[in-house]
Amino acid sequence: MVIVFETNETEIVIRAQGGDRNAFNELVRIHAQGVLNVIFRMCGNMQLAEDAAQEAFIRAWLHLGSFRVDREASLRNWLYRIALNTATDMLRKEKRILPGDLDDFYLPDPRLSPEGVYLQSEQTALVQAAISSLPDASRAVLVLKEYGELSYREIAEALDIPIGTVMSRLNYARRLLKEKLEAQMIVLKEAEHV
Amino acid sequence: MSNHVTEWLNAYLDDELKGGRLHQVQSHLAECQECQAELKSLQSLSSLLRDGPVPEFISSERFAAQVSLRLPHKQPVLKKRSALEVGWWLIPVGLLILWVFINTSALVSRVAATANEFGLLRAAPAWLVVDSSQGASWSETLGEFGLLNGNSLEWAEFTETFTRNKLPLIIWQASIAMLYLSWIAILWARHTPPQQGQFLKS
Numbered sequence: 001m002v003i004v005f006e007t008n009e010t011e012i013v014i015r016a017q018g019g020d021r022n023a024f025n026e027l028v029r030i031h032a033q034g035v036l037n038v039i040f041r042m043c044g045n046m047q048l049a050e051d052a053a054q055e056a057f058i059r060a061w062l063h064l065g066s067f068r069v070d071r072e073a074s075l076r077n078w079l080y081r082i083a084l085n086t087a088t089d090m091l092r093k094e095k096r097i098l099p100g101d102l103d104d105f106y107l108p109d110p111r112l113s114p115e116g117v118y119l120q121s122e123q124t125a126l127v128q129a130a131i132s133s134l135p136d137a138s139r140a141v142l143v144l145k146e147y148g149e150l151s152y153r154e155i156a157e158a159l160d161i162p163i164g165t166v167m168s169r170l171n172y173a174r175r176l177l178k179e180k181l182e183a184q185m186i187v188l189k190e191a192e193h194v
Numbered sequence: 195m196s197n198h199v200t201e202w203l204n205a206y207l208d209d210e211l212k213g214g215r216l217h218q219v220q221s222h223l224a225e226c227q228e229c230q231a232e233l234k235s236l237q238s239l240s241s242l243l244r245d246g247p248v249p250e251f252i253s254s255e256r257f258a259a260q261v262s263l264r265l266p267h268k269q270p271v272l273k274k275r276s277a278l279e280v281g282w283w284l285i286p287v288g289l290l291i292l293w294v295f296i297n298t299s300a301l302v303s304r305v306a307a308t309a310n311e312f313g314l315l316r317a318a319p320a321w322l323v324v325d326s327s328q329g330a331s332w333s334e335t336l337g338e339f340g341l342l343n344g345n346s347l348e349w350a351e352f353t354e355t356f357t358r359n360k361l362p363l364i365i366w367q368a369s370i371a372m373l374y375l376s377w378i379a380i381l382w383a384r385h386t387p388p389q390q391g392q393f394l395k396s
Contacts, residue, residue, distance in 0.1 A: 021262065021265060024265070025258050025261075025262050028254075028257065028258040028261050028262075029254045029257075030254075032251075032254040032257045033251060033254055036257070037251070040249055046249065046251075049251075050252060050257070054261050057261045058261065058264055058265060058266070061265055061266070120247060123242075123246065124247060127242060127246060131243075145208065146240065146243045146244060147243075151208075152205070152208070152210050167205055167210075170204055170208075171201065171204050174236060174239060177239060178235060178236075178239055181239065181242065
């Protein structure tokens, strides 16, 4: 089934490279959620993530001719790369933007009590703040691993860095996250027991 | 317990280890409580990141429609690229042709000079015949005035002959070689992935 899907996607990419806007629209539909998620995790702001994702797909459309379907490169990895670059560019431009009010954008677990929902949203905000505080390079690797679900090889391909660098950046990102979240989770747990 | 495998625990957690390294980490984990605790801590962190609530993004259909409205009407890259590729390949071909031309000219010139020495080109136009005896002039003049003699005069004559006859050809060929190498370097840089520029080198 995967092979069939990839073949179909290759055909769609070739059509889009020939200027077929409907084919490109199909590619946007296929990869929209993945790109939105990666960008959102990268920048931590929903509105900025949507703007950056739109910009990323427009860049992809303009540079689609440079994507080689004959190589083993995956379109998803290529799109993630563009998405991360776009997100980084937009974050640099919009330094004043702080993480948005995340409560409005998450679906709360229906099994949780109102207090549980509150704690979960606190935890989510803390996690996102910790991710947002990581250096750009390490954050990108972490986001592609945890939320893009790419293998080390795919991350290396998407970011054009050696696998050894992927590993060291991921080690660094997780070590930093553990330090940041351990301290914050203690506060959260204490609040839970009050 | 020494030789902890801390640096490989992330890769182990992500199922990225194989062969001997995987075996080494597994064996170590079976005995080392410190590394087991570190692995558990990494697993908890990964769960914390992944098991949180999923953000409610805009639907793919609506998002695609929004992107569609903003798409530029033309997609210029593909056609431009093919035209550019042809032009790009013409550069080394042109350089090679120039190189062959210069070498051929030098060869013909030498043949004509040799033929002239044997008196075979008396009726030939003057521009075709290069006077190979035209070696040194200022060094000969200095020699006539007694300013140079012996080895000094020979070296001066050799230097002048080399500078006048060989050096221009060497400079030409070196210039072409440099141009060609620069072209190769640029071509390599252009075709090296990624297609969207370098990402986050820090």
